[in-house]
Amino acid sequence: MMNIVTTLQKDRFTPRYYVAALTDNMSLQKAQVYEQSLIQSNGTKAGESAHFMQIYRSREVGQSYVTSIATTLLATLHAMWLVIRIRPQVIFCNGPGTCFPLCISAFVLKVLGLGWSSIFYIESIARVKKLSLSGLLLYKLRIADQFFVQWPQLQHEYPRACYAGRLM
16 A cells, blocks of 8 residues: 555645554554655654554454444444544545444445545555455455456456556
Protein backbone atom coordinates (compact mmCIF):
# COMPACT_ATOMS: atom_id res chain seq x y z
CA MET A 1 0.00 0.00 0.00
CA MET A 2 2.85 2.38 0.78
CA ASN A 3 4.16 1.92 -2.78
CA ILE A 4 0.84 3.19 -4.08
CA VAL A 5 0.66 6.06 -1.59
CA THR A 6 4.07 7.31 -2.70
CA THR A 7 2.76 7.79 -6.26
CA LEU A 8 -0.24 9.93 -5.26
CA GLN A 9 -0.31 13.67 -5.83
CA LYS A 10 0.25 14.83 -2.26
CA ASP A 11 -1.46 18.20 -2.76
CA ARG A 12 -4.64 16.50 -4.07
CA PHE A 13 -4.83 13.99 -1.23
CA THR A 14 -4.52 16.19 1.83
CA PRO A 15 -4.99 15.55 4.65
CA ARG A 16 -4.09 11.87 4.55
CA TYR A 17 -5.36 9.48 7.21
CA TYR A 18 -3.48 6.26 7.71
CA VAL A 19 -5.54 3.62 9.49
CA ALA A 20 -4.11 0.36 10.79
CA ALA A 21 -5.19 -2.32 13.23
CA LEU A 22 -4.46 -1.94 16.93
CA THR A 23 -2.36 -5.10 16.69
CA ASP A 24 -0.37 -3.85 13.67
CA ASN A 25 2.83 -2.22 14.85
CA MET A 26 4.67 -1.92 11.55
CA SER A 27 2.25 -0.29 9.12
CA LEU A 28 1.86 3.03 10.91
CA GLN A 29 5.60 3.20 11.52
CA LYS A 30 6.20 2.90 7.76
CA ALA A 31 3.62 5.60 7.08
CA GLN A 32 5.15 7.90 9.70
CA VAL A 33 8.63 7.45 8.24
CA TYR A 34 7.27 8.24 4.79
CA GLU A 35 5.40 11.34 5.96
CA GLN A 36 8.47 12.49 7.89
CA SER A 37 10.50 12.23 4.66
CA LEU A 38 7.93 14.46 2.94
CA ILE A 39 8.20 17.00 5.74
CA GLN A 40 11.97 17.05 5.47
CA SER A 41 11.97 17.39 1.68
CA ASN A 42 9.11 19.90 1.39
CA GLY A 43 9.35 21.80 4.64
CA THR A 44 5.72 21.03 5.46
CA LYS A 45 4.74 21.42 9.10
CA ALA A 46 4.43 18.15 11.01
CA GLY A 47 0.86 17.00 11.58
CA GLU A 48 -0.46 19.30 8.87
CA SER A 49 -1.18 16.76 6.16
CA ALA A 50 -1.08 13.31 7.79
CA HIS A 51 -2.90 11.66 10.66
CA PHE A 52 -2.33 8.18 12.04
CA MET A 53 -5.11 6.14 13.60
CA GLN A 54 -5.72 2.63 14.81
CA ILE A 55 -8.95 0.66 14.93
CA TYR A 56 -9.98 -2.82 15.93
CA ARG A 57 -9.25 -5.61 13.46
CA SER A 58 -12.30 -7.58 12.34
CA ARG A 59 -10.47 -10.88 12.32
CA GLU A 60 -7.05 -11.84 13.62
CA VAL A 61 -4.94 -14.37 11.76
CA GLY A 62 -6.13 -17.84 12.77
CA GLN A 63 -9.30 -16.59 14.48
CA SER A 64 -12.36 -18.75 13.85
CA TYR A 65 -15.06 -17.43 11.55
CA VAL A 66 -17.69 -17.84 14.29
CA THR A 67 -15.91 -15.59 16.81
CA SER A 68 -14.97 -13.14 14.06
CA ILE A 69 -18.65 -12.15 13.72
CA ALA A 70 -18.56 -10.36 17.08
CA THR A 71 -15.15 -8.79 16.48
CA THR A 72 -16.23 -7.62 13.01
CA LEU A 73 -19.31 -5.92 14.50
CA LEU A 74 -17.15 -4.20 17.11
CA ALA A 75 -14.61 -3.16 14.46
CA THR A 76 -17.40 -1.84 12.21
CA LEU A 77 -18.83 0.33 15.00
CA HIS A 78 -15.37 1.72 15.66
CA ALA A 79 -14.82 2.29 11.92
CA MET A 80 -18.23 3.96 11.56
CA TRP A 81 -17.30 6.49 14.24
CA LEU A 82 -14.01 7.12 12.43
CA VAL A 83 -15.60 7.52 8.98
CA ILE A 84 -18.23 9.92 10.36
CA ARG A 85 -15.48 11.93 12.06
CA ILE A 86 -13.08 12.05 9.10
CA ARG A 87 -15.59 12.08 6.21
CA PRO A 88 -13.08 10.70 3.68
CA GLN A 89 -13.53 11.45 0.01
CA VAL A 90 -11.34 8.55 -1.11
CA ILE A 91 -10.49 5.29 0.63
CA PHE A 92 -7.57 3.20 -0.62
CA CYS A 93 -7.39 -0.21 0.98
CA ASN A 94 -5.74 -3.55 0.39
CA GLY A 95 -7.40 -6.20 2.47
CA PRO A 96 -6.17 -6.48 6.03
CA GLY A 97 -8.60 -6.89 8.92
CA THR A 98 -9.28 -3.15 9.07
CA CYS A 99 -10.34 -2.82 5.44
CA PHE A 100 -13.78 -4.42 5.53
CA PRO A 101 -15.13 -2.44 8.54
CA LEU A 102 -13.97 0.87 7.02
CA CYS A 103 -15.43 0.09 3.61
CA ILE A 104 -18.75 -1.20 4.96
CA SER A 105 -19.06 1.91 7.13
CA ALA A 106 -18.38 4.26 4.21
CA PHE A 107 -20.78 2.27 2.01
CA VAL A 108 -23.61 2.38 4.57
CA LEU A 109 -23.22 6.14 4.97
CA LYS A 110 -23.25 6.52 1.17
CA VAL A 111 -26.45 4.45 0.85
CA LEU A 112 -28.09 6.52 3.62
CA GLY A 113 -27.04 9.74 1.89
CA LEU A 114 -24.98 10.81 4.89
CA GLY A 115 -21.58 10.59 3.28
CA TRP A 116 -19.79 10.05 0.05
CA SER A 117 -16.54 8.14 -0.32
CA SER A 118 -15.00 6.53 -3.36
CA ILE A 119 -13.62 3.15 -2.35
CA PHE A 120 -10.62 1.76 -4.22
CA TYR A 121 -9.70 -1.78 -3.25
CA ILE A 122 -6.35 -3.20 -4.34
CA GLU A 123 -5.95 -6.93 -3.81
CA SER A 124 -2.59 -8.01 -2.48
CA ILE A 125 0.02 -9.14 -4.98
CA ALA A 126 0.30 -12.31 -2.89
CA ARG A 127 -3.23 -13.26 -4.03
CA VAL A 128 -2.54 -15.11 -7.28
CA LYS A 129 -5.35 -17.69 -7.54
CA LYS A 130 -8.14 -16.49 -5.24
CA LEU A 131 -9.20 -13.34 -3.44
CA SER A 132 -8.62 -12.67 0.23
CA LEU A 133 -11.66 -12.82 2.51
CA SER A 134 -11.89 -9.00 2.56
CA GLY A 135 -11.55 -8.87 -1.21
CA LEU A 136 -14.14 -11.56 -1.75
CA LEU A 137 -16.66 -9.81 0.52
CA LEU A 138 -16.11 -6.40 -1.10
CA TYR A 139 -16.35 -7.93 -4.58
CA LYS A 140 -19.47 -10.04 -3.95
CA LEU A 141 -21.27 -7.25 -2.06
CA ARG A 142 -20.25 -4.68 -4.72
CA ILE A 143 -18.98 -2.27 -2.08
CA ALA A 144 -15.78 -1.08 -3.79
CA ASP A 145 -16.18 1.52 -6.54
CA GLN A 146 -13.01 0.23 -8.18
CA PHE A 147 -11.61 -3.23 -7.53
CA PHE A 148 -8.06 -3.92 -8.69
CA VAL A 149 -6.19 -7.21 -8.96
CA GLN A 150 -2.51 -7.67 -9.77
CA TRP A 151 -2.70 -10.98 -11.63
CA PRO A 152 -4.51 -11.57 -14.97
CA GLN A 153 -5.94 -14.91 -13.87
CA LEU A 154 -7.79 -13.17 -11.03
CA GLN A 155 -9.30 -10.72 -13.49
CA HIS A 156 -10.52 -13.64 -15.60
CA GLU A 157 -12.04 -15.27 -12.51
CA TYR A 158 -13.60 -11.99 -11.28
CA PRO A 159 -14.60 -10.02 -14.42
CA ARG A 160 -15.66 -6.84 -12.61
CA ALA A 161 -12.11 -6.50 -11.28
CA CYS A 162 -9.64 -4.30 -13.13
CA TYR A 163 -6.30 -5.88 -13.88
CA ALA A 164 -3.70 -3.33 -12.84
CA GLY A 165 -0.52 -5.35 -13.24
CA ARG A 166 2.02 -5.30 -10.45
CA LEU A 167 1.67 -2.14 -8.42
CA MET A 168 4.93 -2.47 -6.53
